[in-house]
Amino acid sequence: MFKLTSLNLNGLRSAATKGVADWVAELAPDCICMQEIRVQASDIEGRFEAMAGLKGYFHFAEKKGYAGTAAYTKHEPSEVVVGWGDPEFDAEGRYLELRFDTPKRKFSVISCYFPSGSSGEERQAAKFRFLEGFFPHLIALKREREFVLCGDINIAHKEIDLKNWRGNQKNSGFLPEERAWMTKLLDAGVEGAGLVDVYRLLKPDTTDEAYTWWSNRGQAYAKNVGWRLDYHLATPGTARLARNEQIFKTLKFSDHAPITVDYDLTL
Template identity: 50%
Template sequence: MPLKIITLNVNGIRSAWRKGLADFLAREQADLVCLQETRVQHPQLTEEMRAPHLCQSFFHHATKPGYSGVAIYTRRAPDRVVEGLGWPDFDAEGRWLQVDYGKLSVVSLYLPSGSSSEARQQIKFGVMERLTPHLKQMLADGREWIICGDINIAHRNIDIKNWRGNQKNSGFLPEERAWLDVLFGDIGWVDAFRVVNQEAEQYTWWSNRGQAWARNVGWRIDYQIVSPGLRDTVLGARIHKDERFSDHAPLIMEYAIDLP
């Protein structure tokens, strides 16, 4: 059986639950589900939220209530769980959660957005700068990786509807796109979705303003990024748009991988 992994920015897990996320997860029966922007503290989770139709769940909350946070649901108990990267400012926002299975690691990552202010954009740039050597080292450590999450950057013109009008906006700045060029180029990481789908207008996020969803004025900012050794294991990808659980859509991918 293929390994099925879902990634989704829920923009508040309690809100997504009220919109039917639990039923969706029950139908999909994914092996792993990576969530971002859970915006919850552990006492606020219901029993079903802690393990919906899956055997185990892990949450890395932000220190600030109602903000950020990542989670992973899994059917198979991992060998190890890693919360954060050891960077106090980054980890306080609950942005990195990792589960290990043998030599395979799956990560739920929520890269900061810079859209709210110039100060937050500079924080985003700082995180990108610190991540670069870390991502290089990850590929040198002998493990295979699947990084799932909201990267808050659309890479190429085909990944955003209004590319001409957004070149000065956070999420499509030249510096951000160049960072992904390096990530998918010189460093060697693989945009798994583009291994199997090269079509335009494959969006995962739509603004809540200006009828963006109805007009399909979207951005592809949610990714599954794999180490080069997993490129040939990518079997398929789909963006689930039949229901809306948040302003993002679930990205569902399958791999020819057996968990150890």
């Protein structure tokens, strides 16, 4: 069984002070993908190269204290791909791909942090640029290999994926254009990418317990006024190997909750 976790940390150093390393040790995943690590190489040295016995790989943003992705794994990757080829978003450290290739199978785990558009029109426009460019990248990758993309997608796909869907239809993360992009991503038809939302494959009708992000405003977490923003998006062959999922909420390392899926595969 291959245990794979995704977690937006909202800062690796901040999460470290809240015990994330001890939790990872207890969870014992094969691989954990992290987003919004907000560190540079100099911050990693001598402190975060490994976590709970897992070796770390990183894609740092050029801007200090901003974005960035990481993946810690107990399996040695055959190749590490840093960035997906778009200069604008590669500069923000948004894509890290670990490849675990064998003569029989090409398989990747991807840690990805989609832009948020909630700060204003400029960042929403950047988010739309990201979505437009990233879609063909995923289609091309799917032709070549099996993969699971773990990450903070910053989109709640359907009405069951957030508490107050009626009041958020004009807000970033639940805009019609963003939701349509997700629908196309998951469409197995000619125009779609044919990826699988693994959580929804396992839990098609779950509402309140599906949330992975809560606003820091008001008492959103206490009242579970949440959104499902963190996903495992897999190629169909890999998605069929998903056996169970867990969204961990006992401890809070950031404003996101980690999501773990067990896949019936070995590397």
